[in-house]
Amino acid sequence: DFLGAYIRQRQEDGAFREVEPRVVVRTFIGMFVHHSLNNILWDKEQKLLKISNEDAAREFATILLEGIKK
């Protein structure tokens, strides 16, 4: 798949550490799907976590990229 192939490429480039790309993909999707479910279903007023979609995307992406870089 697209994301997995990208991760594999970046590992070969030496930018990302060795980790099963599919685990990374699952993490990536998990962050966003879970956050969306929170917002759409049970926390529509964002009482648990008040954050814009832009900020959420940036924070999630930063955690993930920092988490897999070398």
Added chain:
Amino acid sequence: DFLGAYIRQRQEDGAFREVEPRVVVRTFIGMFVHHSLNNILWDKEQKLLKISNEDAAREFATILLEGIKK
């Protein structure tokens, strides 16, 4: 909550970078909930990602901790 308080404490210790603890909690829960849903609902045979629970937990935790450490 418990996780958020722990993260806040570790930030004060200087171990974690500044990031909204609730974002970290959402990431943490998202990884595991999404992975569980995959395994329980639509990928029971683990065709998408074959991994033991122990390995999945270790990989997720590593990504998250590396992602928020200073």
